[in-house]
Amino acid sequence: MKKYIMQSLKLTLVMIVLCAAVYPLVIAGIAKFAPGGGKGETVTVNGKIVGYANIGQRFTADKYFRSRPSAVDYNAAGSAGSNKGPGNPDYLQTVHERIDTFLAHNPGVQKEQIPAELVTASGSGLDPDLSPAAARIQAKRIAATRKIDEQKIIRLIDQQTQEPLLGLFGPSKVNVLKLNAALDQLQ
Structure with a gap:
């Protein structure tokens, strides 16, 4: 059971980093090329x-x-x-x-x-x-x-x-x- 809890915690941490940090930074970088530089x-x-x-x-x-x-x-x-x-x-x-x-x-x-x-x-x-x-x-x-x-x-x-x-x-x-x-x- 400890094995599954550790895997779950690792997966949760990886998903938090991907979804809360990496993805927003990638989208913000792409937006810099849009009209208005992502600010409208x-x-x-x-x-x-x-x-x-x-x-x-x-x-x-x-x-x-x-x-x-x-x-x-x-x-x-x-x-x-x-x-x-x-x-x-x-x-x-x-x-x-x-x-x-x-x-x-x-x-x-x-x-x-x-x-x-x-x-x-x-x-x-x-x-x-x-x-x-x-x-x-x-x-x-x-x-x-x-x-x-x-x-x-x-x-x-x-x-x-x-x-x-x-x-x-x-x-x-x-x-x-x-x-x-x-x-x-x-x-």
Whole structure:
């Protein structure tokens, strides 16, 4: 029995060293080669960090593109979806309120034209990206608010659109924080 206890203790010690020391150090080393050096990809404007590109942020002013709604109020410490199904009355009420708010801020847009991502939260509640269509539907409001030609806003969206990886994997997307930072640089 003593033999088995000693083997168990040795295996436990080896696993603690591997899982608590070696593995985290290897992952931290690999992260140094990622954008931002493992500290997250920051967006900088005029030498000042304005946010993190991988975390959705709230934009409510009409002069900015609005992000996808968040089920966790854009709190990265509490990343989660709403866990409410499409038949849940509370969820439906929330979506209808988001639709009404969007329509109030985007006159001329019909309810059927609103991309679902503008009124529903993502699974993490922190999605930093929109589809190009969700960005374009907001262009008229932003152009009017900023007194900029709408085609200039559309060109900016096209410039900020990231195509799928290798043209195959994932959808085209636009990072809202980067888009809004570029929008501020237009004027």
